[in-house]
Amino acid sequence: MRELAIFGGDPVVSAGEVKSWPPITQADRDAVNAVFDSNIFHGSNAPQATALQRELEEYFGVKHCLSVNSGTAALHMAIASLGIGPGDEVIVPAFTFWATAAAVLHHNAIPVFVDIEDDAFCIDANKIEAAITDKTKAILPVHIHGMPANMDAIMAIAKKHNLKVVGDACQAHGAAVNGKKVGSIEDTAGFSTNRSKNLSSGEGGFFVTNDDDAFAVAKQLREFGEVVLPSGTREYNSFGLGWNYRSHEFINAFCRSQLKHLPENNAKRQEFAAFLTRELTNIPGFRGPYTPPGREPVYFSYIVRFCPEELGLDLTMAEYKSAVMKILAAEGIRLGQWQTRPVPGQDVFLKKQGYGKGCPWECSHYNKKIEYRGEDYPVTVDFIASHSYLAGVYPPNTLDLMAKYIEGFKKVSAQPDKIVKVAKEKR
Ligand SMILES: Cc1ncc(COP(=O)(O)O)c(C=O)c1O
Structure with a gap:
């Protein structure tokens, strides 16, 4: 079993290997x-x-x-x-x-x-x-x-x-x-x-x-x-x-x-996403995104779902996600959090901070009362809690890098005790 980089092993992806977006010519x-x-x-x-x-x-x-x-x-x-x-x-x-x-x-x-x-x-x-x-x-x-x-x-x-x-x-x-x-x-x-x-x-x-x-x-x-x-x-x-x-x-x-270069760049994103999603299906603890029939995504972000239940771990989603993100970051694989709450849970809506005195919600042209609460959108709350985006899933990065990402996910999935260890250190 290869030692995780967070515990002193060699990282799967070396520093500087992930190229930034967009490619400039x-x-x-x-x-x-x-x-x-x-x-x-x-x-x-x-x-x-x-x-x-x-x-x-x-x-x-x-x-x-x-x-x-x-x-x-x-x-x-x-x-x-x-x-x-x-x-x-x-x-x-x-x-x-x-x-x-x-x-x-x-x-x-x-x-x-x-x-x-x-x-x-x-x-x-x-x-x-x-x-x-x-x-x-x-x-x-x-x-x-x-x-x-x-x-x-x-x-x-x-x-x-x-x-x-x-x-x-x-x-x-x-x-x-x-x-x-x-x-x-x-x-x-x-x-x-x-x-x-x-x-x-x-x-x-x-x-x-x-x-x-x-x-x-x-x-x-x-x-x-x-x-x-x-x-x-x-x-x-x-x-x-x-x-x-x-x-x-x-x-x-x-x-x-x-x-x-947009068509060829989108095609690369789609190729990388197809590979990652296929491979993640066989790695307990993670899932790629689902694409409903008829829809053709262009993977602005490649989204990963965290599935602690597949590893039978006694960790909350938040503990599992945070530990895994830390472990993978040490492996040179960055997962990022995009959005922390439903938009109606942001202060601008909770406190109705628009134009001056509550406008447009409390202006005479809107004679209704509307209240916003983030928790009224449970699917959004769950989605944000259980997903992250995987950085670098675009050209000029290559399929070789995507293969290394998969190697990293496999390395983590195979060592659930280490995930628990990292999670407990944080408790
Ligand atoms: C979904 C969505 N809507 C609107 C915007 C606003 O675009 P801009 O930052 O160019 O104003 C962005 C990007 O930042 C976005 O991701």
Whole structure:
């Protein structure tokens, strides 16, 4: 039996072996440098922004795209461009990054949370109808960890109740349902391109839609509420409240360069995930993610479930998870915690800290009482408690590294007494 690194053995993965994301090439550097040479650094009609938008429209199979400066901005535009506003309710999954719900609040609308599926980790379509009221205007599925939500069911519910669907696809560039990419299924959608994302440009995002009216509104919202003609001419007359959500030309150029590699990078993530999931099936104590039929995830994060019961250990989930994460970290295999509670359990919701005096919840346009409690979403609570993401499951890392990860999981699984020892040391 090989000694665990935490007790002085050799680690499975050496320091520096796990490469960071995204892979940067000379082409990326050249693309950014070319922006310096062009002397055009910003503008909604700037050449890099315009070209990026056309390329993204083609990749996603959508009619319109607007490049913006963050995923949060894109989501806010996705909400606002559909006419959702003060007092309207929007249904949001309890498990997401809080910016999803912030985009709703930014337009003085009210997030109403729904728990997630117990086999995947997206909003549970079976629980959506119970959350619909006469104030509901939209459903906002999040394709979390690169897993597309149950879009067939969600679109059918939206149709039945005459609701809009806004997609948070910030973690799911290229994920698809029955061959159709997320972002192209919803009425509007927002994507992030911050550093960690499958399509990365450091910071940034983009808005997509097939709806001409939403596109026209979103375009104004991106730039101070004004209309800016392709020639750059401005009337300097704002048609309504807008922001400065324009993207930068350096970022647009970097994003275009990275976009060229998105399909092959996603394919690598899928190959690594398929290998890990297959192998983990045979290692007591751990499980890979389940993919419901028809959904094609792109593994923004590769999620591992902790299963102490498979090893017959007398440890709580928290003790087991923490001990295993410590042991694997010493082996050079990093598991990370993404989110610590359901979004409605965050202070902003518990204390209703919005605009000034409780707005939008206590403003006159919302004549209802709504209370938020994290514990009302038990599937989300359990998911967060029993899962972590496995770092480094992307190129330029290789299948050889994934094989070492599996070696590490096997090494730990074969020494349950050592897991208990590490857990007890912490007690
Ligand atoms: C699910 C989700 N929604 C929204 C966002 C917000 O994107 P950004 O950080 O680009 O504003 C992110 C990313 O950070 C995210 O992961």
